[in-house]
Amino acid sequence: MIKLDLITGFLGAGKTTFIKIYAKYLAQSGEKVCVIENDFGAINVDMVLLKELESEGINLEMIVGGDGKEAHKRRLKTKLISMAMMGYTRVIIEPSGIFDVDEYFDLLYEDPIDRFYSASNVIAVVDSKLCTEMSKQARYILMSEVADAGAIVFSRSQYSTKDKMDSVVNFIESAMDEFKCREGLESKYISYGEWSALDSSWIDKIEKAGFSRNSYEKMHLETDDTFQTIFYFNFQMEKDELQRKISAIFSDPECGNVHRIKGIVKDNEGAVYEINTTRNELVAGVVDNTDAVLIVIGEALNKEQIAKYLGKPTI
Known part of the structure; x- marks a missing residue:
């Protein structure tokens, strides 16, 4: 059967960066790998950021959201069925940072998915500088992503401290208690070390972590609401100016609870760069791409206020 890995993590946790390293590791180990990239909303930005994996012989497939849970589940099921006919030995699913893991396990036990795939690993990526000022809905999403994981991988640990990561662990455990999660973090493998593709010993343990089905108090959550x-299509702005405006947006409470701003942007000379930001981190780099799109993700977003910084959105 085809091994199926689920890589979870809240918005901006670092899932895409982790998958770049993890998928290459699996491919170099002899696996025929496909990554199914799924994003929250109608446009899949992270798919663009994973394009470099294709040069490693790793196939990329895409699913977009934006029109409800059932439609998304149907598209994911159809995609998995088609991938089962392609000879892959390992399929990695990267859902959006807003994802109820129960949807994944419900799908695994449906016919004919259960005849093609077996669950291998659920890996939760957690930002080592996670902002713990979260709404109840966000705490629930974070908890549900961690609850069934066999391994928890801290991202950006080189930019954090052990005390901060311990406080993040305590925060996750308190969220698990809040929603009456049966098991805590003691049953999971936790990787604190800096990510390195040169020394793969840290991935060896994660690749064998498996998963842990956990029970917890369910919260009715319509992520679309x-x-x-x-979205901003064909977005153009100088990098330094955009960075200043993004910092202002995160600092402006009238913009709403902005979790992440990411995308591919053109500067005034037509050069293309990547922007990927959370409240804790701002990353910008040159990319080889012609499609420019910027996405703002959050709760209770105020389009009019955000437009004062970025202009009128496309969607």
Whole structure:
């Protein structure tokens, strides 16, 4: 059967960066790998950021959201069925940072998915500088992503401290207690070390972590209503100016609870760069791409206020 890995993590946790390293590791180990990239909203930005994996012989497939849970589940099921016919030995699913893991396990036990795939690992990526000022809905999403994981991988640990990561662990455990999660973090493998593709010993343990089905108090959550996205197509702005405006947006409470701003942007000379930001981190780099799109993700977003910084959105 085809091994299926699920890589979870809240918005901006670092899932895409982790998958770049993890997928290459699996491919170099002889696996025929496909990554199914799924994003919250109608446009899949992270798919663009994973393009470099294709040069490693790793196939990329895409699913977009934006029109409800059932439609998304149907598209994911169809995609998995088609991938089962392609000879892959390992399929990695990267869902959006707003994802109820129960949807994944419900799908695994449906016919004919259960005849093609076996669950291998659920890996939760957690930002080592996670902002712990979260709404109840966001705490629930974070908890549910961690609850069934066999391994928890801290991202950006080189920019954090052990005390901060311990406080993040305590925060996750308190969220698990809040929603009456049966098991805590003691049953999971936790990787604190800096990510390195040169020394793969840290991935060896994660690749064998498996998963842990956990029970917890369910919260009715319609992500389409709770979390919103704002899109800017063909977005153009100088990098330094955009960075200043993004910092201002995160600092402006009238913009709403902005979790992440990411995308591919053109400067005034037509050069293309990547922007990927959370409240804790701002990353910008040159990319080889012609499609420019910027996405703002958060809760209770105020489009009019955000437009004062970025202009009128496309969607």
